[in-house]
Amino acid sequence: xxxxxxxxxxxxxxxxxxxxxxxxxxxxxxxxxxxxxxxxxxxxxxxxxxxxxxxxxxxxxxxxxxxxxxxxxxxxxxxxxxxxxxxxxxxxxxxxxxxxxxxxxxxxxxxxxxxxxxxxxxxxxxxxxxxxxxxxxxxxxxxxxxxxxxxxxxxxxxxxxxxxxxxxxxxxxxxxxxxxxxxxxxxxxxxxxxxxxxxxxxxxxxxxxxxxxxxxxxxxxxxxxxxxxxxxxxxxxxxxxxxxxxxxxxxxxxxxxxxxxxxxxxxxxxxxxxxxxxxxxxxxxxxxxxxxxxxxxxxxxxxxxxxxxxxxxxxxxxxxxxxxxxxxxxxxxxxxxxxxxxxxxxxxxxxxxxxxxxxxxxxxxxxxxxxxxxxxxxxxxxxxxxxxxxxxxxxxxxxxxxxxxxxxxxxxxxxxxxxxxxxxxxxxxxxxxxxxxxxxxxxxxxxxxxxxxxxxxxxxxxxxxxxxxxxxxxxxxxxxxxxxxxxxxxxxxxxxxxxxxxxxxxxxxxxxxxxxxxxxxxxxxxxxxxxxxxxxxxxxxxxxxxxxxxxxxxxxxxxxxxxxxxxxxxxxxxxxxxxxxxxxxxxxxxxxxxxxxxxxxxxxxxxxxxxxxxxxxxxxxxxxxxxxxxxxxxxxxxxxxxxxxxxxxxxxxxxxxxxxxxxxxxxxxxxxxxxxxxxxxxxxxxxxxxxxxxxxxxxxxxxxxxxxxxxxxxxxxxxxxxxxxxxxxxxxxxxxxxxxxxxxxxxxxxxxxxxxxxxx
Numbered sequence: 001x002x003x004x005x006x007x008x009x010x011x012x013x014x015x016x017x018x019x020x021x022x023x024x025x026x027x028x029x030x031x032x033x034x035x036x037x038x039x040x041x042x043x044x045x046x047x048x049x050x051x052x053x054x055x056x057x058x059x060x061x062x063x064x065x066x067x068x069x070x071x072x073x074x075x076x077x078x079x080x081x082x083x084x085x086x087x088x089x090x091x092x093x094x095x096x097x098x099x100x101x102x103x104x105x106x107x108x109x110x111x112x113x114x115x116x117x118x119x120x121x122x123x124x125x126x127x128x129x130x131x132x133x134x135x136x137x138x139x140x141x142x143x144x145x146x147x148x149x150x151x152x153x154x155x156x157x158x159x160x161x162x163x164x165x166x167x168x169x170x171x172x173x174x175x176x177x178x179x180x181x182x183x184x185x186x187x188x189x190x191x192x193x194x195x196x197x198x199x200x201x202x203x204x205x206x207x208x209x210x211x212x213x214x215x216x217x218x219x220x221x222x223x224x225x226x227x228x229x230x231x232x233x234x235x236x237x238x239x240x241x242x243x244x245x246x247x248x249x250x251x252x253x254x255x256x257x258x259x260x261x262x263x264x265x266x267x268x269x270x271x272x273x274x275x276x277x278x279x280x281x282x283x284x285x286x287x288x289x290x291x292x293x294x295x296x297x298x299x300x301x302x303x304x305x306x307x308x309x310x311x312x313x314x315x316x317x318x319x320x321x322x323x324x325x326x327x328x329x330x331x332x333x334x335x336x337x338x339x340x341x342x343x344x345x346x347x348x349x350x351x352x353x354x355x356x357x358x359x360x361x362x363x364x365x366x367x368x369x370x371x372x373x374x375x376x377x378x379x380x381x382x383x384x385x386x387x388x389x390x391x392x393x394x395x396x397x398x399x400x401x402x403x404x405x406x407x408x409x410x411x412x413x414x415x416x417x418x419x420x421x422x423x424x425x426x427x428x429x430x431x432x433x434x435x436x437x438x439x440x441x442x443x444x445x446x447x448x449x450x451x452x453x454x455x456x457x458x459x460x461x462x463x464x465x466x467x468x469x470x471x472x473x474x475x476x477x478x479x480x481x482x483x484x485x486x487x488x489x490x491x492x493x494x495x496x497x498x499x500x501x502x503x504x505x506x507x508x509x510x511x512x513x514x515x516x517x518x519x520x521x522x523x524x525x526x527x528x529x530x531x532x533x534x535x536x537x538x539x540x541x542x543x544x545x546x547x548x549x550x551x552x553x554x555x556x557x558x559x560x561x562x563x564x565x566x567x568x569x570x571x572x573x574x575x576x577x578x579x580x581x582x583x584x585x586x587x588x589x590x591x592x593x594x595x596x597x598x599x600x601x602x603x604x605x606x607x608x609x610x611x612x613x614x615x616x617x618x619x620x621x622x623x624x625x626x627x628x629x630x631x632x633x634x635x636x637x638x639x640x641x642x643x644x645x646x647x648x649x650x651x652x653x654x655x656x657x658x659x660x661x662x663x664x665x666x667x668x669x670x671x672x673x674x675x676x677x678x679x680x681x682x683x684x685x686x687x688x689x690x691x692x693x694x695x696x697x698x699x700x701x702x703x704x705x706x707x708x709x710x711x712x713x714x715x716x717x718x719x720x721x722x723x724x725x726x727x728x729x730x731x732x733x734x735x736x737x738x739x740x741x742x743x744x745x746x747x748x749x750x751x752x753x754x755x756x757x758x759x760x
Contacts, residue, residue, distance in 0.1 A: 006083035007049040009076060013066025014047070020070060020129060036061055052084060059086045067096045068169045069134075096169070105165050107177040108212055109158050115298065117156045119291035120149065123282050127157050130280060131241070131267050133171050137280045138262045141247075142271045144284035145414040145429065146358030147324025150271035151183070151245050153284065157269055158243050171265070174241040180208045181245035187324065187357040189331035201252040205244065206231055213238075228258075236263035247272040248361070273362060275412045285417065286426050287321035295323060299330045307333075311340040318347050320427035325354060347428070350435040359432045362413050370396070370406035372436070375415055376443065379433035380451050380490075383482040384424035389458070393450045448490070452499055455487045459506035466509035468662055471702045474510045485519055492523075497530050501539060508546065513665070515704030515741050517550050524550075537576040544570050545585055552591055553705065554742040564592055580626060583612040590633045594640055602637045606630055624657040628666035631657060635673055648677050668697045668706050676713045679720055687717055708737035712746070715753060728757045 014032075018025045029043045036058050045051055053059055063080060066072045072080075074097040081089040117124070123142075130137045142150045158177050165173050180199035185192050199205050206227055210216060215234065219227070234240075242262075247255075247270045260278040262268055268279075275281055287295060296312050299305075307315075307330075319325035329343045346352050366372045377394035378385070387407065396403035407423065410416045416423050425433055437444050462476040477484065484507065491500045504527060511520040524547040531540035544566040551563035570577075570585045577585075586609035593602040609630045613623060635650035651673040658666035671694030678687035691713060698706045711734035718727035735750035 003049045003052055003083075005079070006052045007047050009080045009083065010062065010066075011047045013062070013070045013072050013076070013080070016070035016072060017065060020132075021134075022129070032061070032065060054085055056087050059084050060092060063092060064096065068172075071167070073167055097167075103165050103173065105162050105174060105177060106212055107158070107162055107179070108208070109162065109177060109179050110155065112152075112155060112159060114152060115302065117149075117152060118295045118298065119287045120153050120156070120284070123153060123284065124156065124160070127153075127269065127282060128160070131157075131161065131269075133239070133265045138264065138266075139259050139268045139270065139279035140282055141276050141279035142269065142282045142284060143273065143275045143414055145286075145322075145426070146273060146362075147187075147322050147354070148284045148286060148414075149323045150273075150284060151181070152323070153282075154243050154245060154269050154271050155179075158241065161241055171239075173239065174267075175238045176213055177241045177243070178208050178212050179243045179245070180205060182249040183246040184249065185357065187328065187354065189328055189335040192353050192357055197246075197249070199244065200250060202255045202258055203227075205242070205255065205258070209234070209240070209242075213240075232261070232263055235266040238266065240266040242266070242268040244268060244270040247276070248274045273414045275414070283414075286319075287323060289316060289321065292316050292319075292321035292323075292326060295326055296330070299327055303330060303334045305330060305334055307340060314340060314344060318344050318427060322426060322428055324358070325428060328354065348431070350431060354428065355432050355435070358428065359415075362415060363432070363436065365413065366409060366415075369409070370402050371409035371413075371415075373443070374403070374406045375410055375433055376437040376440065377447050377451075378416060378423065378425050379430060379437045380447060380486075381424075381483050382486040383480075384419055384422040385480075385483060387421050387423065389454055390423055392454050393447055395446065395450065397450075451487060452491065452496070455484055456499065456502055456506075459484060459503055463506035463508075463510050466513060466663075466665060468664060469701075470509070470513075471700065474514060474702070477507060477510050478514050481516065488523060492526050495530075497534065500530075501527060504543075512550065513701070513703045513705075517554060517742055520550050521547055521554075537573055541570050541573050541577050542581060545581065545588065549588055552588065552595065555744045560592065560595055563588075567592065579612045579616040580618070583609040583616070583626060584629065586612060587630045587633050590630075590637065594633065594637050597640075599637055599641055602633070606634050606637070621661050625661035625663050625666070628654050628657045628661065628663060628670070632666070632669060632673075639673070639677065644677050644681055648674065648681075651677065664697055664701050665703050665706065668694045668701065668703065669709075670694075672698070672706060672709050672713055676709075676716070679713065679717050682720075684717065684720055687713075691717060704737065704741055705743075708734055708741060708743070708746070711737060712750060715750070719753070719757065724757050724760060728754065731757060 014025060014028060017023075018028050021028075026040065029040045033040050033043050038058075046053060053062075059081075063077060066080070067077055074093070077093055077096060081092065086092065127140050127142075129135060130140050142153055144150055158179060161174050162177055182197045182199055184195060184197045186195050187193075199208060207219070209231060210219060213234070215230075244259075256276065256278055259268055259270070259276075270276070270279060275283075286292075293312060293316065296307075296315060300307055315326065315329060319329065325347065329340075329347065332338060332343055332346075333340065347354070363372075363375075366375065374390060374394045374396075377390060380393065381390070387403070390407075391397065391400065391403035394403070394406075396406075407416075407418075410423075411418055415429065416425055437447065458480070459477065462473040464470075464473075484503070488500060488503050491503065500523075504523060511517070511523075524543050527543045528540055528547065531537070531543060548563040548566040548570070551559040551566070567585060567589050571589070574582045574585065586605050590602040590605035590609065593599070593605060610627075613626055613630070616623070616626075618626065631650055631654035635647050635654060638644075638647035638650060651670050655667060655670035655674065658664075658670055671690045675687045675690035675694065678684075678690060691710065695710050695714075698710050711730050715727050715731035715734055718724075718730060721727075731750050731753045735747055735754060738744075738747035738750060
C-alpha cells in the first residue's frame, strides 16, 4: 500500500473534477468532506501522503466522485484501489466500468473531413462541459462567419461523444447521436457544388429521429401536436444528442420553440452564422497566426505540397486565418497545379466564389438597412475602430440608437467582430465590405468625406505640439495609427493636399516621439514635392527640415547625404521662414557636421542659431524651449571631441532651460547625457542619480529615442559597476530599440558592447 501513490492519484482525480466543473479545489474538498463526514484538513493530509482512509464507504465515495465527475479512466481506478485495503476492489471496478458490456450508440454521423481539428481545444472543452447531464444548458449554438469551422467543430463534438461512450458513466452516455444539415451547397476547390439538405424544418428533424430510432409512430399521428408530444416524451426518456448544422438556412419558427423546450437529459448542438437566443453561444473567431500556421502545415503535408515560409505568411495575411480559405487555397494549388501568387490574386478578386459562399445570403438579409451602411463604412478602416467613429463615418452622428441597432445586427449575423467598444473585420470580410461600398458610389463619396472629417477632428483633439504630459493624448493616436495612416494615404492618392497637410501638422510631433519614423519620412516626401509644385515654400521648407531631422537620426551615410541636401535647400530659402525655424535649421546643420566630424563648422552653425534666437523676440518660456535643442547639439559636439567637462556644463544648462520651459522631453534628454558623461568620468554615484531621475520621465512620456538612449546608458553603467549580466540585458534591449527605430550606428555600437560583455 503506497501513501505517496494514493495521494498523487487522489489529487489527480480531485483536480480533474475541479477543472471540469470550474470550481475551486478548496470548495470541492469542503463538499466531499461534508459528504464523508471529515474535515477539509483530513482530505488535505490524504493528498499529501500522510495517511490513507481505511473504511470502504469513504474510499467508494472518493472513487465514484473521481470517475463519475472527474472522468478518470478504468486504469486510474484500478491503480487507485490497489493503493487501498478496500474490501471488494473488483466489485467496485466492475460497477463503475462493467466488463464485457456491449454499448451500442446509434448514429448517422458523416465521417470527419480532417485528420485533426486544430485550434478549437477551448471551445471543444466548453461544449463537452455543457453536454454533461449535470449542466442545465440544453442547447449549444456554435456561431461565426462562413468558413470559420462551425460544422467541423460540431462533427468533432459528435464523434467524440460516440468514441468515448465506453469510458463514460451510464447517465453521461448518449444512446443516439443524430446529425442533420440544412447545407445546400458545398465549396470545394473546383467551386460550389449543390448538395441535398437533410433537414429544412421541424418535421424533417422529427423524420430523422424516427428513422434512426426506428419509431415510425411519430408519423402515424394525425396532428402536429401529437407528434410534438411523442418526440418530447422520447427525448425525455432517452439521452439523445441532436446536431443541427447550418441552422441559418432554415426558416421555421416552430423549430426554435422545439429547441427552447428540449427536455433533459437530451441535448442539442446547432451551428449557424447567426446567433440565436435559445442557446448558450460558442462564438468562433478565425485562427490565430500560430494555429493557422499549424493548419497550413497539416494541409500541405496531407497533399505532399511544399510552400515557402514567405508564401505561408502571405497566405495567412490574406486569409486572416480563415480555415476554409486556407484549406481551399492549398486544395486549389494541388488540383489546378497553380502557385501561391495566382491563388492570392484569386482571393483578391471580389468575384471569387468564396465571397459568394461566405457572404451572399447574409448580405441579402441586411441590404439597404442601417446595418448595411455600417458594414460598408467599416471597409474604410484598416483595423479596429470605435463605435463612435464608425457611427460618425456611416452617417449616424446624431442617432446613437439606429447605430447601435445596426451594429447589433452585424454581430448577430457574424459580419463583424466586437472587442469591447471596438469593431473590426477579418481580411476576406473586409474585401466583401469594400465591394459593397464600391457598389454605391454616392454613399461611398459621402462616407469618405465623413471619414476624413472624423480624423481631422480626432488628430486635432489628440495630436498637436509636444508639450507637458502629451503622451496621455498621443496614446489615442498610437492606438488608432493604422487607421490614421490609411486616411492620410487615401488623401495623398486623391491629391487632397490641404487635408494631408492639416493631418500631418496634427501628428507631426507624435510620429517622431512614438517612433513612426518610416511612415514619417514617406509622408514628408510627398508633402515636400506637392508643396514645391504649389509654390508653398513655407510648408515645403518646414517639411524638408522635418524629413532631414529624421534622416540624421536613422543613417546610413546615404540618408545623411540626403539630409544635407535638404538642409542646404532650406537654408537657401530661409527668407520664407521665421527666425525660429531658421535657428532650428542651423542647429540641425550643426548636428550634421558633428556626424561629419567637422566640429569647428558645427560650432559656427550653433553660434548662428544662438544669434537667430536672440533676434527672435520670443517669450522667455519659448526661448528656453528652443535653446534646449541648440544646447543638445552643442553638448554633443563637446562630448564627441572628448571634452567631458564642457559637455557637462552645456548639458547642465540644457537641463535648466528644459526646466524653465517645462519641456519634459528635453529634461529627460539632458539627464541622460549628464548620466552618460558622469559614468564615463567614473562618477557612478552621480551617473546613477541622473539615470534614476530621468528614466521614470522617459518611460512616462513614451519617447522611443530617449528610452533607447537611456537603455544604452544603463548598459554602460552596469558594465562599469561590474554587473555584466545586468549590463548585457540593458545592451540587448537598447540594441533592439535602435534596430526598431532604424538607427544603425547606435545599433552597431550596442552590438560591439554585447560582444565585449559576452567575451568578458
